[in-house]
Amino acid sequence: MDVNEILKKCDHTLLKPESTWEQIKEIIDDGIKYATASVCIPSSFVKRAKEYAKGRVKICTVIGFPCGYETSAAKVFQAREAAADGADEIDMVINIGALKEGNSGYVLNEIKAVRNAVPGKTLKVIIETCLLDEKEKILMCSVVNESGADYIKTSTGFSKAGATVEDVRLLRKYSSPGVGVKAAGGISSLSDAEEMIKAGADRLGTSRIVKLAKEQCQK
DSSP states (O other): OOHHHHHTTEEEEOOOTTOOHHHHHHHHHHHHHTTOSEEEEOGGGHHHHHHHHTTSSOEEEEESTTTOOSOHHHHHHHHHHHHHHTOSEEEEEOOHHHHHTTOHHHHHHHHHHHHHHSTTSEEEEEOOGGGSOHHHHHHHHHHHHHHTOSEEEOOOSSSSOOOOHHHHHHHHHHSOTTSEEEEESOOOSHHHHHHHHHHTOSEEEESSHHHHHHHHHHO
């Protein structure tokens, strides 16, 4: 698969807590140069990033990140603020504990509340697959299908494991055709990226693919 085709599916990501504005600007510059799907950055940088990017690359941010245990009202506030600051795409973390105790209705209502708070914005739902069993993953496909969200996403990249090919296949199998699958966490090579795409990933959350593309260009 051509590296440029892979880059078009990448949310070029920098979410480290120690991230600085200079590093964020570099991420944006790279996202523009390599035509990535978006740049995914902390919400505190969204307003400046939107002004700096001038529409040349989409701005994605995260809410309820990385644990997902904020109240629904807090997530709705975060989402609205991010949208007002100029975010084009929002990746939200579900309340994993609520799912684990069998309260999928709470999870569904929370996603719907965020969806309603940011009409017109691309919404991706992070389910943290490494913390779920197969039944819970399949249930979350059903929940996201019903919620009106645009994507189901494997991972934050901050838990004990990231995306796997098997999980991407599972999510693709049980997600509606109109719901995209985003693989994130641990995608460290072009071959990893290609495997995820072949398994059904429509988007990739990664900090490394642009770096690999740069190295290719230098050869």
